[in-house]
Structures are given as structure tokens and as C-alpha cells.
Amino acid sequence: MLSYRPGETFAHRLDPRSKLLVQFGLAVAVVAHPTVPWLAAATLFGLLAVAAARLSPLAVLRSYRVVFGVLALAPVLAGLTLGPPWFRVDPALRSARLVARVVPVLFVSAAYLRSTPVRETRAAVQRVVPGKAGQLLGVGTALVVRLFPVVLGDVREIRDAIRARGGERRPPWERARLLVVRSLERTLARSDRLGVALRARCFAWNPTLPPLAFARADYPVLALGLALSLSPALALL
Amino acid sequence: MSQEYASVDLVGDETVKHFTQAVLVAALTAALSQVSIPLPGTLPPFSLQPFGMFFAGLLLGPLWGGFALALYLLVGIAGVPVFSNGNAGLGYVLVGQGTGGFLVGFLVGSVVAGAVVHRGVEPRDLAAVSVPVQIVGLFAALVVVYAIGVPWLSAVTGLPLPKAAAVMAPFVPLDLLKLGIAVAIVEGGYLARR
Known part of the structure; x- marks a missing residue:
């Protein structure tokens, strides 16, 4: 791509x-x-x-x-x-x-x-969508860009782990259920840690943006x- | 020091919690879009993408669920290869291979599922939601996805509507199976700690 x-x-x-x-x-x-x-x-x-x-x-x-x-x-x-x-x-x-x-x-x-660059798209979104909604969309975009490879790594790791334990022999819906449950667990645990990290860093409504x-x-x-x-x-x- | 403190408008704890969950569900939707389980014979691969929409609606409610899917679309428009087969770009969402309507459908579908399941903006405990309500919510989301996706496919590719519907028909039983898996995950207590 x-x-x-x-x-x-x-x-x-x-x-x-x-x-x-x-x-x-x-x-x-x-x-x-x-x-x-x-x-x-x-x-x-x-x-x-x-x-x-x-x-x-x-x-x-x-x-x-x-x-x-x-x-x-x-x-x-x-x-x-x-x-x-x-x-x-x-x-x-x-x-x-x-x-x-x-x-x-x-x-x-x-x-x-x-x-x-992604940060310019993020800044554009934040300028175009007014108020707090725009701010959350902007910060959210940046965080998803950062976390997507991490979560993708998690999902692939879980898929490989299921495969390594003979998961291929199970029916597809059972593999899908196992994969989704484990992925959700890890993702929600990451969400908790991200929340703590954001609050520890004074996640605020009024930070400084790059100029456009x-x-x-x-x-x-x-x-x-x-x-x-x-x-x-x-x-x- | 008190002046400097007063100038910082902190985001509330409850908002941070919903926000980080939405961010991670968006990242999970993007990750699940890249993974599919091959099925035997001529069946289409078992894509895991709809689970993003299902759990956005189920876990986050209409507002934050819709927010999560909006983030997913925005990140793709910004150029991160989050759509299936590692595609990206506004052009892909608007016209692409004609499947952009399904991406927009996921966004609307998560709002519909959240609204039916949680009956309000604030997400409530899933243990308090009966199984039929969950099924109706997710089914309504799937109906919305196809109601937006199939005419969109027909408009972009010039296939007549019945033919576009016939192209997408093999995916319907698989999506219903995914709906069943999602409800089984909720009812199996796998998310009980949340």
C-alpha cells in the first residue's frame, strides 16, 4: 500500500x-x-x-x-x-x-x-469538527494509528498460538470464537492501561496543536x- | 501554581474510560479486518471484521460504539492500511471496489446495535440485557449494513440491484453465524469481568 x-x-x-x-x-x-x-x-x-x-x-x-x-x-x-x-x-x-x-x-x-502525513489528517479532522468531539476524534486517530500494529500483533500471536495447539482441527466457528474472545480480553486490558496512562499524563481538553x-x-x-x-x-x- | 493548575481542563475519568475502550475497539476492528479463517471449498473466507461492529455496539453503546467505528474509518482515510487486504484512502471508502458502503454500514450498524441493546447513550451492564434483545440489536445492525452496502455496490459497479444482492448473498449465512458467536461470547461470561 x-x-x-x-x-x-x-x-x-x-x-x-x-x-x-x-x-x-x-x-x-x-x-x-x-x-x-x-x-x-x-x-x-x-x-x-x-x-x-x-x-x-x-x-x-x-x-x-x-x-x-x-x-x-x-x-x-x-x-x-x-x-x-x-x-x-x-x-x-x-x-x-x-x-x-x-x-x-x-x-x-x-x-x-x-x-x-497522518498527523496532518488528524489536525484537519480536529479543525473541521468543532469542540470536544473534534478533539477526541483527533487524539483517538493518533492513538489508533499507534495501537493498530500492537493489537494486530496480539491477534496474530493468538491465532498462531491456537494453531500451535492443534486448533486447525476445530470447526471454523469455534476457532473464530476463541480468537475473538482472547483478542477482546487483551484489547480491553490494553484499554485499562491506556486509561491509567492518559490520566497519569493529565489528559486534557486544552493541549497545543500543530499550526495549519x-x-x-x-x-x-x-x-x-x-x-x-x-x-x-x-x-x- | 494554582493559576497554572486552573488552566488545565482535565478530561473526566468516565469519559477517559469510554474513550480508551473506543480507541482499542477501533484498533481491534482494524486488526480483525486483516485476519480471516479460510473455509473449505468455494465458500468465501470467514472474515472477522463484523465482530468489530458487534462489540462496538455491545460494549460501548450507540455513542461510543459509533465513535469507535468513526475512528476506524478516519484512520483508514488518513492512510493507515486498516481496511481488508491492507487498503486505505478516502477513495477506497467512497468508491473502492464497491464495498465502501459496507464500511459506512458498519459505522451506522454499531450505532443501531448500541441503541437497541443499551436503549440510551450510556452503556449498561450486558448481564442486564436479555439474549433476544442482544440478537435483535445485532440483527438490526446486519440489516443496516446490507441495506447500505448492497445499493452502494450496485451504484459503483453498475450491477443491477438483484445481481449485487446475489453477489453478497453467500456472506449472509456467515454473518448470521458470527452474530451467534458474538451472543455466545457475551452469554458465555467471557466478558463478565468488564
């Missing part, structure tokens, strides 16, 4: 809020306008976005290869019929056109992942994101 790499590209310099809005806007726009001109423009925009993050389109295709593989099945499934003629071209083509619009959205998403500021380059990106998000309303005019 693609992940953040430090850099000085155009995409790196943008504020995470404008980048998130542009991703959302593009997804709204391609869903609202499944036409060929919109698709072509969106694909061009997706390629520009990965170029702005100095990311190879091939690397994006490689990292989302499972997703693209599953998506490629959709037109085949859509075209299949249960009796003669067994395969109809029209629904398959329609599905292929709808599936093609996913590609630019994933390209822009990949550019975001490559150019945005819109630069000049952000305004056109923000405007584009807004315009794309509102583009379905064009049809109403």
Missing part, C-alpha cells in the same frame, strides 16, 4: 483540508455525471494529481491491484445472463463505464496518501473541491 513520503512537491505543500475536499468533490462529481466527457476530464485530473505528488501512475495501479481486479469482474457479471444469449454487451458496457470512474478517484486518493494555514496555492484547490462537490446542482439549473 502507498504511504506518506516526505517531499517538497506541490501536493505536499497543500493544506490537508483542501486535498480532502478535492477527493470528496471528485467522487461526488464522477458519481453524479457518469458521462464520457466527465470521465475523460476526471481521468486527466487524476493523472495530474499523481504527477503533483511525483507519484508514478504505475505505482498506484500496483498498490490498488486487488481493487482493480475485483472491479474488472463487475462488467463481466453485469453482462452474464442465466439463459441465451448468456452474455449481453449493453449492461456490460454500462457497468464498465461506471467502473472506469473509480480509477481517477483512487488516483487522487493515492496522491493524498503519498503527500500527507492555507497557503496561496490552497485557494484554487479549495475552490475546485467545492465546485466539484456542488457540480450535481448544475443539472438543476
Whole structure:
């Protein structure tokens, strides 16, 4: 999977809020306008976005290869019929056109992942969601990022332990129950320790945040994101 | 010194407790999404992902359960590979392989399960909740997941709704089995210390 790499590209310099809005806007726009001109423009925009993050389109295709593989099945499934003629071209083509619009959205998403450290997304969430809810979401995001590998390690360790004790011979639901119970126990024990640690460190509603500021380059990106998000309303005019 | 102390607005103990549980349930949901048990034959693998939603609703109630699943989605959007097959990104959630609706469905489902089981924002002791109520809560969550996920899949991939439903149909009996396992875990007293 693609992940953040430090850099000085155009995409790196943008504020995470404008980048998130542009991703959302593009997804709204391609869903609202499944036409060929919109698709072509969106694909061009997706390629520009990965170029702005100095990311190879091939690397994006490689990292989302499972997703693209599953998506490629959709037109085949859509075209299949249960009796003669067994395969109809029209629904398959329609599905292929709808599936093609996913590609630019994933390209822009990949550019975001490559150019945005997690702490910037966290700061963006905390700025956008007001009050205590935003603060808890921000701190929570940071903690989940930190604890995910730890808990994943726990779950894999328990799975290996069950396997080492001949668990493979048990029925799947029993293995699932054992795995979930042990994982939950460890997870809740970690939660208790995290709670003590947070209180010991004066977990407060008013800590200091990293600074975020819109630069000049952000305004056109923000405007584009807004315009794309509102583009379905064009049809109403 | 008293002035400095007064400027720190500490988070309350009860909030810290719910918050850390939600954080860890989010991390557990992410971890369980990476692990599945292979089933014999042509059956789809037995994914453990729905347990995250079930226990978010059962243990944390609608507010903190929903918060836990929101954290799970946010971390994935921020770029941590927490979705199944190690995927990440806002694009994956919104369109992805068409399964983004199930991820959003898990969030809404945890709120629904929590609301049915706990009948309020504050989570109550699970020993006081009868088995039928637990089953109804988790079943309602599954209904919500499919009600959001299947039309979403159909919209993204262009499959007609009945075909999209047929694609997801093999997962329904497995999800019902997972529901049974979750209730058995609660009733087996494995979480009694909590």
C-alpha cells in the first residue's frame, strides 16, 4: 500500500483540508455525471494529481491491484445472463463505464496518501469538527494509528498460538470464537492501561496543536473541491 | 501554581474510560479486518471484521460504539492500511471496489446495535440485557449494513440491484453465524469481568 513520503512537491505543500475536499468533490462529481466527457476530464485530473505528488501512475495501479481486479469482474457479471444469449454487451458496457470512474478517484486518493502525513489528517479532522468531539476524534486517530500494529500483533500471536495447539482441527466457528474472545480480553486490558496512562499524563481538553494555514496555492484547490462537490446542482439549473 | 493548575481542563475519568475502550475497539476492528479463517471449498473466507461492529455496539453503546467505528474509518482515510487486504484512502471508502458502503454500514450498524441493546447513550451492564434483545440489536445492525452496502455496490459497479444482492448473498449465512458467536461470547461470561 502507498504511504506518506516526505517531499517538497506541490501536493505536499497543500493544506490537508483542501486535498480532502478535492477527493470528496471528485467522487461526488464522477458519481453524479457518469458521462464520457466527465470521465475523460476526471481521468486527466487524476493523472495530474499523481504527477503533483511525483507519484508514478504505475505505482498506484500496483498498490490498488486487488481493487482493480475485483472491479474488472463487475462488467463481466453485469453482462452474464442465466439463459441465451448468456452474455449481453449493453449492461456490460454500462457497468464498465461506471467502473472506469473509480480509477481517477483512487488516483487522487493515492496522491493524498503519498503527500500527507497522518498527523496532518488528524489536525484537519480536529479543525473541521468543532469542540470536544473534534478533539477526541483527533487524539483517538493518533492513538489508533499507534495501537493498530500492537493489537494486530496480539491477534496474530493468538491465532498462531491456537494453531500451535492443534486448533486447525476445530470447526471454523469455534476457532473464530476463541480468537475473538482472547483478542477482546487483551484489547480491553490494553484499554485499562491506556486509561491509567492518559490520566497519569493529565489528559486534557486544552493541549497545543500543530499550526495549519492555507497557503496561496490552497485557494484554487479549495475552490475546485467545492465546485466539484456542488457540480450535481448544475443539472438543476 | 494554582493559576497554572486552573488552566488545565482535565478530561473526566468516565469519559477517559469510554474513550480508551473506543480507541482499542477501533484498533481491534482494524486488526480483525486483516485476519480471516479460510473455509473449505468455494465458500468465501470467514472474515472477522463484523465482530468489530458487534462489540462496538455491545460494549460501548450507540455513542461510543459509533465513535469507535468513526475512528476506524478516519484512520483508514488518513492512510493507515486498516481496511481488508491492507487498503486505505478516502477513495477506497467512497468508491473502492464497491464495498465502501459496507464500511459506512458498519459505522451506522454499531450505532443501531448500541441503541437497541443499551436503549440510551450510556452503556449498561450486558448481564442486564436479555439474549433476544442482544440478537435483535445485532440483527438490526446486519440489516443496516446490507441495506447500505448492497445499493452502494450496485451504484459503483453498475450491477443491477438483484445481481449485487446475489453477489453478497453467500456472506449472509456467515454473518448470521458470527452474530451467534458474538451472543455466545457475551452469554458465555467471557466478558463478565468488564
